[in-house]
Amino acid sequence: MNRLVVIIATILVPTGYSAAEVYDTTWHTIASEHCNGSRQSPINIVSASAVGNANLTDFNFTKYGDNSTMKNITNTGETVKVMLTNGVRVTGGALSEAYDSLQFHLHWGNGTSVPGSEHTVDGTRYPMELHIVNSKSSLNGNTTAAVEDGTGLAALGFFIEAMPGNATGSPPAWNTLTTYLANITLKDDIVNITHAISLDELLEGVDRTKYYRYNGSLTTPNCNEAVVWTVFKDPIKVSQDLIDLFSTTLHIDHNSTSDLMTKVFRNIKPVNGRVVTTQGSSTSALPPSGASTTNSSLGLMALAWMLLRV
Ligand SMILES: *[C@@H]1O[C@H](CO)[C@@H](O)[C@H](O)[C@H]1NC(C)=O
Ligand SMILES: *[C@@H]1O[C@H](CO)[C@@H](O)[C@H](O)[C@H]1NC(C)=O
Ligand SMILES: *[C@@H]1O[C@H](CO)[C@@H](O)[C@H](O)[C@H]1NC(C)=O
Ligand SMILES: *[C@@H]1O[C@H](CO)[C@@H](O)[C@H](O)[C@H]1NC(C)=O
Ligand SMILES: *[C@@H]1O[C@H](CO)[C@@H](O)[C@H](O)[C@H]1NC(C)=O
Ligand SMILES: *[C@@H]1O[C@H](CO)[C@@H](O)[C@H](O)[C@H]1NC(C)=O
Ligand SMILES: *[C@@H]1O[C@H](CO)[C@@H](O)[C@H](O)[C@H]1NC(C)=O
Ligand SMILES: *[C@@H]1O[C@H](CO)[C@@H](O)[C@H](O)[C@H]1NC(C)=O
Ligand SMILES: *[C@@H]1O[C@H](CO)[C@@H](O)[C@H](O)[C@H]1NC(C)=O
Ligand SMILES: *[C@@H]1O[C@H](CO)[C@@H](O)[C@H](O)[C@H]1NC(C)=O
Ligand SMILES: *[C@@H]1O[C@H](CO)[C@@H](O)[C@H](O)[C@H]1NC(C)=O
Ligand SMILES: *[C@@H]1O[C@H](CO)[C@@H](O)[C@H](O)[C@H]1NC(C)=O
Numbered sequence: 001m002n003r004l005v006v007i008i009a010t011i012l013v014p015t016g017y018s019a020a021e022v023y024d025t026t027w028h029t030i031a032s033e034h035c036n037g038s039r040q041s042p043i044n045i046v047s048a049s050a051v052g053n054a055n056l057t058d059f060n061f062t063k064y065g066d067n068s069t070m071k072n073i074t075n076t077g078e079t080v081k082v083m084l085t086n087g088v089r090v091t092g093g094a095l096s097e098a099y100d101s102l103q104f105h106l107h108w109g110n111g112t113s114v115p116g117s118e119h120t121v122d123g124t125r126y127p128m129e130l131h132i133v134n135s136k137s138s139l140n141g142n143t144t145a146a147v148e149d150g151t152g153l154a155a156l157g158f159f160i161e162a163m164p165g166n167a168t169g170s171p172p173a174w175n176t177l178t179t180y181l182a183n184i185t186l187k188d189d190i191v192n193i194t195h196a197i198s199l200d201e202l203l204e205g206v207d208r209t210k211y212y213r214y215n216g217s218l219t220t221p222n223c224n225e226a227v228v229w230t231v232f233k234d235p236i237k238v239s240q241d242l243i244d245l246f247s248t249t250l251h252i253d254h255n256s257t258s259d260l261m262t263k264v265f266r267n268i269k270p271v272n273g274r275v276v277t278t279q280g281s282s283t284s285a286l287p288p289s290g291a292s293t294t295n296s297s298l299g300l301m302a303l304a305w306m307l308l309r310v
Contacts, residue, residue: 023263035223040269041216042118045231045276050212052280058209059093064101067196073180077187077252078220079264081105082177088199090134090154093230094213099134099154100141101199106130107219107265111244112162116265118219119157119231126235127243128160129265130202147224150215154228158206159235162243170239173201178242181249185256206234214276219266233278 063069071083081103088101108128109116117129134154135146146152169175176195183191210233217225250261 023266033222034217034225035221037217037223037225038270038272039216039225039274040223041219041227041229042120042266042268043214043216043271043274043276044120044123044268045212045214047122050276050278052282053094053213053277054280054282056094056211056213056277056279057092059095060091061199061208062089062091063087064199064203067198067201069199070193070197072190072192073177073184074190075184075187075250075261076105078261079105079107080181080184080246080250082193089137090132090156093211095154095228096136096151098137100137101132101134102141104130104132104199106160106246108243108246108262109265110247110262112240114263116263117159118265118268119159120268121159121231121233126159126161128238128246130158130160130236132156132158132199147218147222147226149226151228152226153218153224154230157229157231158203159232160238160243161235162240163237167239168241170242171201171204171237173197173204174238174242177202178245181245185249186251187253187258203236205237206232208232210234210279212276212278214274216274 066088069085069088071085073080073082082105083103084101086100089098090101091098106128107116107118109125112127115125115127117126118131119129120126132155134156135141135143136149136152136154139145139149139152163170176197179195180191180193183189212229212231212233214229214231215225216227216229217223218227247260247262251258252261253259
């Protein structure tokens with residue numbers, strides 16, 4: 001019986017059909033209103049085609065150094081999400097106004113061997129990607145209003161790569177955060193965060209003055225085209241053992257016989273003529289190289305339906 005199931009599954013899932021395709025292949029039907037749109041995320045960022053823009057100033061981060069802003073951590077069945085307390089905020093960075101930082105979540109593949117960032121840079125996919133989801137402060141946390149506004153949300157994307165060498169349990173803030181994964185192995189499990197951890201500690205090593213900017217969408221249904229994306233160039237470095245915990249600890253459903261949560265990232269989407277900007281003199285842009293633009297799109301993974309639960 002089990003063998004028959006395996007054989008049928010093998011026939012139905014042709015070789016080369018990646019889990020990422022399974023992850024988002026039905027979204028255009030279940031949320032056709034937006035997921036088939038023209039400014040979807042994530043995208044492949046072609047670094048040589050990023051246009052210099054002197055307006056892309058530094059950010060100001062409020063309460064990112066505060067070690068008591070992480071409220072609770074949930075297994076949503078599709079990611080791990082950490083809810084933040086009120087008052088965490090980001091300004092500057094050429095955003096039109098202040099944005100409240102509501103939550104962060106992660107995307108990954110299968111340990112360090114199958115990378116699972118959503119955005120790619122020059123075709124390179126990193127092991128993981130962290131998304132901090134922010135909503136225009138003037139909207140007072142009304143996420144319905146935020147997803148109806150083309151710049152209602154601002155997402156901050158950070159790549160995560162494996163630390164070189166044989167380090168384990170590092171950096172300490174990531175070691176602490178990942179200890180909670182054992183408490184949320186099943187879908188809808190949620191626990192309060194009681195340890196002192198700050199966002200600054202999780203983002204350690206990233207020069208937050210260097211980033212790409214483009215207009216895109218949430219990377220999960222309903223894929224609303226409401227997101228100003230910031231993708232930081234420097235990756236966060238996390239030891240391999242901690243990266244591996246995500247794909248070996250968490251299950252996608254309510255019991256431990258369900259599959260482990262792997263390959264939770266959306267495929268890159270067409271750029272469709274969108275411009276990706278980055279710091280620099282506005283005259284320093286290189287002309288687009290001969291590289292195919294059909295393969296270059298920026299993307300951000302924001303979870304609209306999750307936001308609506310906020
Ligand atoms: C997306 O799908 C909707 C509903 O099927 C359709 O109305 C819309 O034209 C499609 N948009 C694009 C860009 O294909
Ligand atoms: C920079 O901002 C100014 C003032 O808003 C605007 O006039 C200018 O076009 C912007 N430059 C670029 C390259 O976007
Ligand atoms: C958390 O932050 C407070 C206030 O800055 C500080 O007194 C405390 O030592 C910090 N706790 C840890 C564990 O870092
Ligand atoms: C998790 O934290 C958020 C933000 O403070 C809060 O709205 C929500 O009720 C909390 N959930 C649980 C189950 O405690
Ligand atoms: C950032 O904060 C500094 C110090 O509080 C302030 O002088 C500056 O105007 C702020 N910049 C932005 C863009 O908010
Ligand atoms: C993930 O990797 C593990 C260990 O390499 C492997 O056993 C498992 O089948 C992989 N899972 C998927 C969904 O590819
Ligand atoms: C949230 O925004 C929507 C859309 O703009 C609006 O219809 C609704 O009344 C707002 N909700 C609240 C509580 O203000
Ligand atoms: C990592 O561990 C391996 C096997 O134990 C060892 O051969 C290698 O020298 C170590 N590398 C570093 C950078 O410590
Ligand atoms: C998490 O699990 C550990 C080990 O089972 C337990 O000691 C701890 O109390 C749990 N923490 C929370 C917040 O549930
Ligand atoms: C989690 O935190 C909330 C709000 O601070 C509190 O009401 C709730 O009792 C806590 N849950 C647990 C299991 O400690
Ligand atoms: C994104 O959209 C906003 C609002 O329409 C526009 O001002 C901005 O120039 C766009 N940014 C990029 C990088 O295209
Ligand atoms: C586990 O959940 C699956 C559905 O996800 C269900 O078919 C199965 O019966 C459950 N097993 C147990 C032991 O509850």
